[in-house]
Amino acid sequence: MTLATSAGTTSGTSRPRISQRISSIAESATLAVDAKAKALKAQGRPVIGFGAGEPDFPTPDYIVEAAVAACREPRNHRYTPAGGLPELKDAIAAKTARDSGYQVEPAQVLVTNGGKQAVYEAFATIVDPGDEVLLPAPYWTTYPESIRLAGGVPVEVVADESTGYRVTVEQLDAARTERTKVLLICSPSNPTGAVYSREEIRAIGRWAHEHGLWVVTDEIYEHLVYGEATFSSMPVEVPELADTCIVVNGVAKTYAMTGWRVGWLIGPKDVVKAAANLQSHATSNVSNVAQRAALAAVGGDLSAVNTMREAFDRRRRTIVSMLNAIDGVMCPEPQGAFYAYPSVKGVLGREIGGRTPTTSVELAEIILEQAEVAVVPGEAFGPSGYLRLSYALGDDDLAEGVTRIQRLLS
Structure with a gap:
């Protein structure tokens, strides 16, 4: 029998009880x-x-009813493909074309357990130890931890209230080094609510492509824009970036489904296949009932x-x-x-x-x-x-x- 010591190690050895990788996560x-x-x-x-x-609204009734019906279907009581139900992947591809104009194939879609898993798997799939990821700040609290878990190094690029919390190409270029591999963009932004204009998205995307960088773009707030602001999808505005771009999205914010835990990532087929391999060992398929609910959500209207x-x-x-x-x-x-x-x-x-x-x-x-x-x-x-x-x-x-x-x- 071994006992934990006050220093967090195990009696009889200097090895820590909790791995350095996990204990470093905030x-x-x-x-x-x-x-x-x-x-x-x-x-x-x-x-x-x-x-x-999270929205204070309930999930729309038609989505809930789809889940109720799914519970009664024996086929949903079994394992399904780790990367997502084929019909849901089809619907996500169609929804993406409808809402952002980005044309993708179902083979480019991976259904995940919420947006957080999509974010983590995106970085885990393309980042090697020591690779730097440009991280505009203020940033969502999960981003730097996902980067570190993947072995990457988050490099903060800070924008303040004087610029509406939006970084510029000049700031990004000043932060870029020979170790830089990825740029993260979140627009509309959590935590600031900032929305990059179409011109800004184009300029940043072209700069990233020029320097051979990957872009991970979080589009989960795509439908929540106000006033004169408009949502712009990076791979739509900069099509040449598509082969080095991963889009993260989900049903949580748009359809008041934070607790249902259905997200997805869209990317090049080799990246999606690699991320699906990771997911097959980590979690297998997302709950089939939640996937059926998400299918009703993304296939429905936006009223x-x-x-x-x-x-x-x-x-x-x-x-x-x-x-x-x-x-x-x-x-x-x-x-x-x-x-x-x-x-x-x-x-x-x-x-x-x-x-x-x-x-x-x-x-x-x-x-x-x-x-x-x-x-x-x-x-x-x-x-x-x-x-x-x-x-x-x-x-x-x-x-x-x-x-x-x-x-x-x-």
């Missing part, structure tokens, strides 16, 4: 904040959570999506207006997704409720403790000095939550 900050908010609610505290990035987008647009304008009314807070108007990403640099260093925060982590702690509002600090996504607030929650909770922050910070 916990998902967004899920941690959401879990803490829910735990406080369970204790009876009136916490309002702006942490989790439910349009209803949700209208609500998000209304909340977007409300939250930006309320945040910008706070002294020391500056919130650019997000053009997509459902996040506000205000700079709180003007608040740091001021006394708030008997404490003087110097980082956005400390400020988020004060807001949770004293205003009973859960937000995610900027450190989860890159530099300090920012907060992320998801406005995918009810209008009343949104107004009450930001009002509490206003009272505390004023």
